[in-house]
Amino acid sequence: MARLIIRHETRYLYERPVGFGLHRLLLRPRDSHATRIVEASMGLSLRASKRWVYDALGNCVCLMTPEGRSQELTIVSQLTIERFPAPLAPLRIDNPHTAMPIVYDRGDRTILDPFIDPASDDPNGMLLDWVRAHAGGPYEPALDFLQRLNRYIHQHFDYRQRDEEGTQTPAFTVTMGSGTCRDFAWLMVEALRRLGYAARFVTGYLYSPQHSSVRGAGATHAWCEVFLPDLGWLEFDPTNGLAESADLIPVAVSRTPEGATPISGLILGDPGKSELSIHVDVRPADPQMEAA
Template structure:
């Protein structure tokens, strides 16, 4: 078990004072067998009403409506969590439901259908052609295939940070040969859906120690989750080639990247020139520091 401290600070600044509408915050990790929240605090530069709820897929959502007008808005989340390792285990290969193509029970499929249906078009068959290149063995066990695809994206595409908002389509990522963590996660999600897997876009944080070369530290991170019979939702991070890594800290999983924005909201006036600054720190805490 590792105890981690997480700081997530978002600052919006505008050329003139503006009013604010409701803001949707996806910043609190999902409590699970792998993550336990020890302490959590939320600070905002403006007063306002906050309301916590859960969305349709169980993500913890905070609705915050700032009061008054201001030239800036800062939202700061501080967390202390315990992260328990969850090593990836093999599925029994004598069960025909565990090899490609994946087969879900009728009960599971009724819930998983929205996450099996692709959310993007592939009119020029760019994604389909790339996907066919990955299908080396039609009877390959699902875990082996998923690990291989995860490694292929990590090894074959160049990582390039992009401060602009938005996610590339899978075809754009394949054509350019490069992308961010959200682009690689979305490529894997949409590719797997075309093979009948239930897959979601996962977002959260990543712990990168002083000697680590993990990509995505210092900002929110994105990866892919796949539902496997007997294992449930299983994490694959094609940006770093990780699977079920304790370095991944899940905040939310959604059907599309657009639904996974950490903070989204409205302003009520013309802001003129606007700037966004985001700071994310994830650090290992010892017992004394965590208790201080």
């Protein structure tokens, strides 16, 4: 078990004072058998009314409306969590439904249908052709295929940071051969859906001890979850080639990237030029752990 401290600071600067409408914050990690929240606090540069709710997918959402007008809005989320290792050990899978082509039973299928139906266009079939070229033969264990595709994206696509909001289409990412963590996660989600897998988009935090070669540390991160019979939802991070890693700290799951945006909201008035800065720091509560 590792105890981690997460500090997530988001700052908006505007050329002219603006008012603020409702904001939707997805900053609190999902409580689970692998993650326990010990302490949580949120600091705002303005007074605000706020309330907490759970959305239809079980994400913890803060609905906040800042008061007054200002040229700056700063939101600081401070968390202490306990994260339990969840290695993906080699598994003997006897259920033939966990081999390709994947088959879900009727009860699961009713729930999973929205995550099986693709949400992006592929007018020329480029994405389908690409993922079919990487699929193995009939009855390849699905877990083997998922790990292989996860590693392939990590090894063959160039990681590039991009400050602009939004996510590339999966077909565009295949064409360019490069993208951000959210582009790679969305590529894997939509490619797998075209083979009949239930997959969803995940945002959260990434623990990178001593800022090693892990890509995506220092900001919010994105990856993919896939549902397999008998195994449930499994995490795959194609940006770093990780699978079921304790370094992945999920905050929100969604059918599309837009549904898992960490902070979204309305401003009232003409801001002129604007500037956004985001900084995320994930570190051990015990400094000796980082030095180890």
